Amino acid sequence: xxxxxxxxxLIRPSKTFEQKLRWNHKxxxxxxxxxxxxxxxxxxEAFDMDNxxxxxxxxxxxxxxxxxxxxxxxxxxxxxxxxxxxxGHADDNPRLLRQAAQYLEVYEKAQVQTL
Numbered sequence: 001x002x003x004x005x006x007x008x009x010l011i012r013p014s015k016t017f018e019q020k021l022r023w024n025h026k027x028x029x030x031x032x033x034x035x036x037x038x039x040x041x042x043x044x045e046a047f048d049m050d051n052x053x054x055x056x057x058x059x060x061x062x063x064x065x066x067x068x069x070x071x072x073x074x075x076x077x078x079x080x081x082x083x084x085x086x087x088g089h090a091d092d093n094p095r096l097l098r099q100a101a102q103y104l105e106v107y108e109k110a111q112v113q114t115l
Contacts, residue, residue: 041077
């Protein structure tokens with residue numbers, strides 16, 4: 001998978017990685033590296049190739065392109081693998097993600113009050 005390719009953050013990525021980016025995601029190495037420098041589009045934290053939860057993944061709308069590919073219309077951004085899993089398990093449903101956040105906040109508030 002592209003998001004597990006450890007060459008992603010290297011200064012001089014391999015030709016193969018560059019070709020995968022161009023062919024599968026319509027991205028240049030320069031565009032990709034600019035996105036890497038900005039950090040995760042979901043949580044804004046930096047990418048870390050030594051932590052499998054923090055490696056970069058190209059997020060896209062699966063209704064447009066199949067898994068492993070994206071185009072300029074459906075590509076949303078570069079995100080951590082953990083953030084990608086969260087969005088995927090929620091079926092990219094913003095309402096469900098908001099409800100989950102509210103659930104956690106209510107529980108957290110209740111825990112603080114019992115201390």
